[in-house]
Amino acid sequence: MPVSGSALSVSRLVALLKEVVEENFVQVLVEGEISNFATPASGHHYFTLKDQGAQLRAVMFRTQNRLLPYRPENGMQVVCSGRVSVYSQRGEIQLVVETMEPLGAGSLQVAFEQLKARLSAEGLFAAERKRPLPAFPRTIGVVTSATGAAIHDILNVLKRRAAGVRVLLFPVRVQGEGAAAEIAGAIAALNRQGQADVLIVGRGGGSLEDLWAFNEEPVARAIHASRIPVISAVGHEVDFTIADFVADLRAPTPSAAAELVVKSRLELEGHLDHLVMRLAGQMQGRLGLLRERVDGLARRLRSPRQELARMDQRWLELERRLRQAMAGGLRERGLRLGAAAARLDALSPLRTLNRGYAIVFDEKTGAAVRDSASLVPGGRLRIRLARGQLRARVEEIEP
Structure with missing residues (x-):
């Protein structure tokens, strides 16, 4: 059926669809499972959001995804916030993602588990690389806030239990942006100075966000690279950070770290x-x-004479059994030989000759004569009897 009116170009139709979609879906929340996840050289995240009934292409540009504390993975259930757009070059609807949160665990917890798994696979948590603490440290390096409760707790314990121990404080920020870089730099600086016998790295308790600097990769790498043994003392007893797994020893609190590093007389x-x-x-x-x-x-030790007597008795027994076996074998073979000789004698041509028969040989060919037609008159024959033999000549041949 012909279509009335002027036809739309593909570009015009897609532009109209783009306008309708983008004006009506400016901000949406979409829940689904990530699949076909890829990050090309551009740094943008491209993936598909799907559920049991449908799927939707999605993109998260580099300016947004660099703010994610974790890396999205295939199979992860997430809630994405963003706007719906139409990708004109392919005429496809796509979701331009601005924020992404995992379902269930928060984004920081996911980032914690991902970094923990990766560093564990690299061997940063291996027990065999952890070093013992020095028995009598003279200088203790402390990486923490100069104004926090942690340094006061550490100094009080050291004053009470180990007077005369030198404390070398390297003050840093312990939370907020840039804190992880300061902590990692302080650990490296104390290693370059080489004055401390052991390091305490930590802070007081707080939320996961407050302790996050000790969950960042630069701090973990700095602790792993430290030539000086490191005690991690972050938060309260129930708090665990990546720094705790990498350090040579974990203390539940800063006070406990000070008690671990020195022992009273x-x-x-x-x-x-x-x-x-x-x-x-x-x-x-x-x-x-x-x-x-x-x-x-x-009790098990035996006299050599007893052992020799036992071996001699054993040898006599083996000799007796060998003689019996040989005698039995000879008798059996003698009986078998006699039976074979009797059968051979029954089949022997000499037995037939004893009954009056003779064997005739052609003296020329040496073959036994079985047919008179093979002879000629005057031919020479040799005849074998039961006892002796004779020679004859053919006079006449009868068929």
């Missing part, structure tokens, strides 16, 4: 007494075990 004496008692007990147990093993070996 009474504690050391008590520890030594305990070690002496453990050593004595282990030595007694070891000696008792060795004594039991010696007694057992003595």
